[in-house]
Amino acid sequence: MAVLQVISTFLKRRLVMPVSNLLRQGMTPRTLAATVAVGSVIGIIPALGVTTLLSTAVAARFRLNIAATVLVSYLVQPLQxxxxxxxxxxxxxxxxxxxxxxxxxxxxxxxxxxxxxxINSLWMANLAGIAAWAMLSVPTGVALYFMLLPLLQRVLPKTGLSGAGGSVA
Structure with missing residues (x-):
């Protein structure tokens, strides 16, 4: 029973809390959907060790939340x-x-x-795998974005105009 408690505590601390903190940062559904789509697509690139650098660069370029993009890319690495x-x-x-x-x-x-x-054969095969990923990444990312957007619009809390002393609707 103690093992289950340790696993539960670990999952809450390392998975649930970071994701819920991201949701509480005020990200819009569009931004969160883009962040999850970009992080997911980059997280499955068939090249080990480049996901952090690539997800950071893409998130910075498109002004997404870098920490959230890297977190999502780490969460999908088993799929990688x-x-x-x-x-x-x-x-x-x-x-x-x-x-x-x-x-x-x-x-x-x-x-x-x-x-x-x-080494040459495996190198060329890995480059071919990266090229196949690159060809499929944009359509997959766009599809994932448009699938996540309605879901996140329903799940995320609605916020009103935020001003000095403004209230949240």
Whole structure:
């Protein structure tokens, strides 16, 4: 029972509280939908280690909440691991790079046979996966934005005009 309490406390502290704090910062539904869409799309790029830099740059460019964008990109990173191989396979088929073996045993055999060729093949396959992600990222981000917008407009509290001494409607 103590383990469940620890997990519950951890999830509240690391997931629920940051998200609820973001919602209380006064973000509009449009801004929050854009932030979640951008963070989600960038969070699934099939290149490990670039999500923080990329999400920060894109959020700064479009004047989104940088912390929220990075948080969302971190929350979807399990999807990044799940979708890396499908993106790579899609990129390989888009660019006709030929068959690439992606099982662990086949990659070990590639490295034993010729490690330079194996690195080159895997590098090209990863670039093809990133290119496939890039082609799908804009339509996916736009679709996600338009799916989230009505939901967030219903969920987020309605605020009135804020002025000196103004009240919240």
């Amino acid at each position: 691991l799940l979708l890396a191989i499908p993106f790579i396979r899609l990129g390989i088929s888009f660019f006709g790079l030929g068959e690439l073996r992606l099982t662990l045993a086949e990659m070990q055999a590639m490295f034993k046979a010729d490690w330079l060729d194996a």
